[in-house]
Amino acid sequence: MIARRTFLRVSAGTFTAGVLAPLTGCGGVPMLVRHAPAGRFSITLTEYRATAGDESAIAVDVGSGWPVLVGEREDGSFFALSSKCTHQACRVRPTGGALVCPCHGSAFDREGSVLRGPAQRSLAAYTATVRDAAVHVELGQ
Numbered sequence: 001m002i003a004r005r006t007f008l009r010v011s012a013g014t015f016t017a018g019v020l021a022p023l024t025g026c027g028g029v030p031m032l033v034r035h036a037p038a039g040r041f042s043i044t045l046t047e048y049r050a051t052a053g054d055e056s057a058i059a060v061d062v063g064s065g066w067p068v069l070v071g072e073r074e075d076g077s078f079f080a081l082s083s084k085c086t087h088q089a090c091r092v093r094p095t096g097g098a099l100v101c102p103c104h105g106s107a108f109d110r111e112g113s114v115l116r117g118p119a120q121r122s123l124a125a126y127t128a129t130v131r132d133a134a135v136h137v138e139l140g141q
């Protein structure tokens with residue numbers, strides 16, 4: 001049985017503060033907080049795996065109101081997608097191997113493509129590159 005995460009890990013830059021607080025973010029998805037003033041952020045692979053645990057993705061709060069969903073593919077590459085559903089802007093979250101919207105049931109794959117409507121457009125995707133034992137995400141802002 002997978003233990004449900006009951007804490008929020010707060011970190012900044014490459015420093016993990018290790019602050020524990022009640023889970024409040026993104027439908028129970030493990031969450032990190034990152035400042036991304038230049039439109040980019042990084043997460044060490046160790047930090048990602050410690051945060052994700054058995055979950056297929058984590059949410060990264062970059063202060064935009066729409067956490068970025070970051071997850072590892074089976075080949076070791078990473079994806080980074082907006083959590084903003086393209087139907088009516090609810091927050092999608094990882095559910096099994098897909099990203100599912102709780103409002104009307106749209107589902108997206110790990111590339112952000114629509115698996116099931118009513119959404120008709122893909123999730124916004126960002127560049128995620130693994131380098132120097134960290135995943136680097138470019139938000140393009």
Ligand code: FES
Binds near residue numbers: 085088089102103105
């Ligand atoms: S808002 Fe996501 S399916 Fe409607």
